Amino acid sequence: MSLQDELTAFFRTLYPEIPDAAREVMERAGRDLAASGQAGRARQVGERAPSFGLPSATGTTVSLDALLAAGPVVLTFYRGAWCPYCNIALRALQERHAEITARGARLVAVSPQIPDESLSLTEKHGLAFDVLSDVGSDTATRYGLSFDLPDDLAALYESFGFDLQRVNGGHPRTLPLPATYVIDRGGIIRWAFVDTDYTARAEPADILAALDTLEVSP
Numbered sequence: 001m002s003l004q005d006e007l008t009a010f011f012r013t014l015y016p017e018i019p020d021a022a023r024e025v026m027e028r029a030g031r032d033l034a035a036s037g038q039a040g041r042a043r044q045v046g047e048r049a050p051s052f053g054l055p056s057a058t059g060t061t062v063s064l065d066a067l068l069a070a071g072p073v074v075l076t077f078y079r080g081a082w083c084p085y086c087n088i089a090l091r092a093l094q095e096r097h098a099e100i101t102a103r104g105a106r107l108v109a110v111s112p113q114i115p116d117e118s119l120s121l122t123e124k125h126g127l128a129f130d131v132l133s134d135v136g137s138d139t140a141t142r143y144g145l146s147f148d149l150p151d152d153l154a155a156l157y158e159s160f161g162f163d164l165q166r167v168n169g170g171h172p173r174t175l176p177l178p179a180t181y182v183i184d185r186g187g188i189i190r191w192a193f194v195d196t197d198y199t200a201r202a203e204p205a206d207i208l209a210a211l212d213t214l215e216v217s218p
Contacts, residue, residue, distance in 0.1 A: 003092045003203050007085055011199050014084070022156055029153040033196045038177060042144035042194040049075070049183045050142040054110065054132035057119035062108065062130050064187075071104040072190075072214055073183045074207055077145055077176040079198060080113045081121040082162045089178075089201040090125060096204040097128050103211040105182075112137045112176065114169045135169040140176035145194070148173045178202075182210040190214060 001009075015023070043049065053063040067073045076093065078086040090109060093100075100107050107129040111118065118131040140146040149157070154173055157164060164172035180202035182191035191210035193202035 002205070003089060003201055006092070007088055007199050007201060010084065010088060025152045025156050029150055030197065032150070033147060036147070036196075038144075038147050039194045039196050042177065042179060043181070043189055043192070045189050045192050047189050048187050049073075049181060049189050050139070051187075052134075052139040052142070054134055054139060055115050056130045056132055057115055057122045059115060062132055064183075067106050067108065068183065068185050068187055071106060072185055072211060074100055074105055074107045074180065074211070075183060076107070076109045076180040076202065077140055077143070078109055078111050078178065079175050080111050080164075080167060081117055081124075082164070082167065083198065085178075085199050085201065086111075087121075087125070090121070090127065092201075092204055093129070094125060094127050096208065099204075099208055100211065103208070103214075105211050108132055110134050110139060110176075112140065112168045112171060112174060114167060117167045133169075134176075136171050137174045137176060140174075143176075143179065143181075145176040145179050146174050147177065149175065180207060182207060182214070184214055 051064045053061050056062050093107060097107060110132045112134050114135055115133045118133050122131050134140055137146040177194055177196055178198055178201055179194040181189050184190050
């Protein structure tokens with residue numbers, strides 16, 4: 001089963017359980033975000049990847065420059081541990097992590113959550129790759145991925161019990177679009193997946209195929 005098949009199956013199981021009024025809020029927010037052109041403002045293939053230095057789940061600062069010094073980078077942005085689709089996608093990446101590293105690449109995941117939340121997620125899924133905290137979404141903004149939740153959707157998430165004020169370190173409204181980049185050692189984006197639909201994610205098989213097109217040093 002592909003990752004998207006798994007995500008779609010989860011969506012079809014969950015969505016009927018959501019009240020009609022809540023579905024209306026979520027669907028309207030999704031349509032508005034798609035119509036906003038946000039995905040088109042994200043960093044694209046052929047552009048230089050903005051550098052960053054972000055804390056890992058254990059508090060160590062991880063910089064893109066240091067990662068690229070060792071090889072290509074697979075950089076994925078996700079909304080947070082509260083998002084079930086993010087959990088499914090991160091587990092799928094973990095399942096293919098050995099294949100990514102076998103190609104000489106390093107996988108890192110970035111969310112707007114505080115390091116304590118990243119640590120809990122790492123331990124929950126046994127993630128072998130760095131999970132970084134972009135509190136305030138400065139890095140996501142430089143990649144053209146950040147957007148603010150509309151009032152009604154923010155209130156709905158709060159009613160669901162998602163405490164984004166706490167887990168995002170005082171920045172409850174700003175989230176990144178789901179996105180994954182393959183960045184070569186020169187810092188150039190060679191493959192990109194960006195979508196306004198939070199139920200859509202990059203296929204691990206496509207990431208591996210993109211890495212196979214790079215000249216990777218052992």
